[in-house]
Amino acid sequence: MDYTDILRNLIQELRRGTLTISVLSQLREPQYGYSLLQRLADKGMSIDQNTLYPLLRRLEQQGLLDSIWSVEESRPRRYYSLSPLGRRALKEIGEHWHETVRVVNRLLEEEN
Amino acid sequence: MDLIERYIHAVGERLPERSRRDIEDELRSLLMDALDAKTEPGKPYAEEDVIFVLKEFGPPQEVARRYAPSPQFLIGPKFFDTYLLVVKIVLGAVALGVTISLAIDFAFSTPSLGDVIGRLLSTLISGALSAIGSVTIVFAILERVLSEKEQNELAQAEDKWDPRQLPTVPHRHSRVKISESVVNICFIALALAVLNLFADKVGGFFHDGTWRFVSFVNQQAVAIYRPYLNFLWIVSLFHHIVLLVKGKWTTGSQVLAIALSLGGIGVLALMISGPSLIDSLAIRSLEGVASGEELKKLAELLTMIFRFGLIGALVAVTADLVRKIVGLVKVVR
Numbered sequence: 001m002d003y004t005d006i007l008r009n010l011i012q013e014l015r016r017g018t019l020t021i022s023v024l025s026q027l028r029e030p031q032y033g034y035s036l037l038q039r040l041a042d043k044g045m046s047i048d049q050n051t052l053y054p055l056l057r058r059l060e061q062q063g064l065l066d067s068i069w070s071v072e073e074s075r076p077r078r079y080y081s082l083s084p085l086g087r088r089a090l091k092e093i094g095e096h097w098h099e100t101v102r103v104v105n106r107l108l109e110e111e112n
Numbered sequence: 113m114d115l116i117e118r119y120i121h122a123v124g125e126r127l128p129e130r131s132r133r134d135i136e137d138e139l140r141s142l143l144m145d146a147l148d149a150k151t152e153p154g155k156p157y158a159e160e161d162v163i164f165v166l167k168e169f170g171p172p173q174e175v176a177r178r179y180a181p182s183p184q185f186l187i188g189p190k191f192f193d194t195y196l197l198v199v200k201i202v203l204g205a206v207a208l209g210v211t212i213s214l215a216i217d218f219a220f221s222t223p224s225l226g227d228v229i230g231r232l233l234s235t236l237i238s239g240a241l242s243a244i245g246s247v248t249i250v251f252a253i254l255e256r257v258l259s260e261k262e263q264n265e266l267a268q269a270e271d272k273w274d275p276r277q278l279p280t281v282p283h284r285h286s287r288v289k290i291s292e293s294v295v296n297i298c299f300i301a302l303a304l305a306v307l308n309l310f311a312d313k314v315g316g317f318f319h320d321g322t323w324r325f326v327s328f329v330n331q332q333a334v335a336i337y338r339p340y341l342n343f344l345w346i347v348s349l350f351h352h353i354v355l356l357v358k359g360k361w362t363t364g365s366q367v368l369a370i371a372l373s374l375g376g377i378g379v380l381a382l383m384i385s386g387p388s389l390i391d392s393l394a395i396r397s398l399e400g401v402a403s404g405e406e407l408k409k410l411a412e413l414l415t416m417i418f419r420f421g422l423i424g425a426l427v428a429v430t431a432d433l434v435r436k437i438v439g440l441v442k443v444v445r
Contacts, residue, residue, distance in 0.1 A: 057138075
């Protein structure tokens with residue numbers, strides 16, 4: 001593997017760690033798959049469709065999200081939103097995130 | 113649109129039955145959302161747009177794989193080590209079984225040289241293949257049927273290891289054990305002496321009025337095998353002396369060892385298919401000692417035992433040969 005590949009892998013690994021928390025953070029109000037994709041992209045977090053949609057299903061299976069099929073608009077769409085468990089998880093993982101950022105920043109600073 | 117439905121069907125085929133319908137519906141809705149973004153409201157979807165969106169989504173196999181609960185291995189990392197262990201044990205059992213069944217077969221028939229070698233190889237190989245296949249299937253089933261929890265319980269046996277139970281370090285391939293070489297040299301020298309000088313002295317003393325000595329060994333058979341055995345043993349003697357002097361193994365020595373094993377297999381096969389070393393006539397001539405019937409049975413029994421021994425030695429040498437070859441391949445890589 002050359003350096004570009006190695007770097008790309010490192011970046012991917014980093015992003016993979018931030019995916020779930022990013023997705024959970026945007027589901028305080030109900031969103032459907034495509035709208036969530038757009039919303040995250042608009043805010044600078046570009047996720048592959050093929051990663052996001054299965055992730056939503058998994059999070060629902062784990063009980064962190066609720067979903068309903070809505071037939072109100074022109075076509076049926078599945079809306080996801082945080083479940084009460086999900087809200088709690090988001091809060092707690094958010095705290096872990098801040099702590100992690102603090103620690104890693106300090107580690108990086110020491111390098112200099 | 114036809115393309116969309118075909119795509120959804122292709123993905124759906126690869127999904128587990130339970131969630132299939134639901135995922136298909138969701139997929140349809142998501143694809144159409146993506147297309148809506150590209151198309152003016154009220155207008156039908158353009159084919160290039162459909163193709164673009166579908167391609168962006170990805171090949172059906174990949175999409176289906178992402179929805180799968182976990183990576184699909186034939187035999188996953190948790191079980192693989194146990195699987196290898198079981199395969200080794202089973203292969204050992206197969207080798208044992210083959211020895212016994214071939215021994216019984218060859219003892220009661222008169223196989224030719226080609227027969228012996230051919231049957232040995234083919235039975236070993238086919239036995240090994242079917243054994244490995246069975247073990248693989250069992251583990252593949254285990255991988256799929258056991259729940260996560262049960263899998264973890266099985267795998268956890270590893271956590272309870274004790275450093276004190278680790279095997280001792282084997283003497284590295286390169287070092288030669290002096291005691292082993294010396295013992296080998298002595299035995300080969302002894303065997304050569306018996307073969308060439310004392311072949312007619314192998315037998316027993318019997319009393320039937322006076323003490324008589326009768327040799328159990330068929331001298332004609334010995335004469336046939338003698339040159340081969342001499343050659344094999346002299347080369348082997350030379351090999352061990354060189355090892356003793358040099359003190360370590362080289363690739364050349366390992367190759368020679370393999371060649372000697374092959375030679376050994378050839379000679380053993382020859383001896384199994386050729387006349388027996390046991391001299392039945394000599395045994396049966398001991399009329400004074402026991403009845404003719406008993407002597408005949410004794411002769412047959414001795415012949416058969418000897419044959420079993422030869423066949424056992426044959427399988428053992430073959431197994432050892434395989435090990436040597438595997439060892440050599442590993443080093444060369």
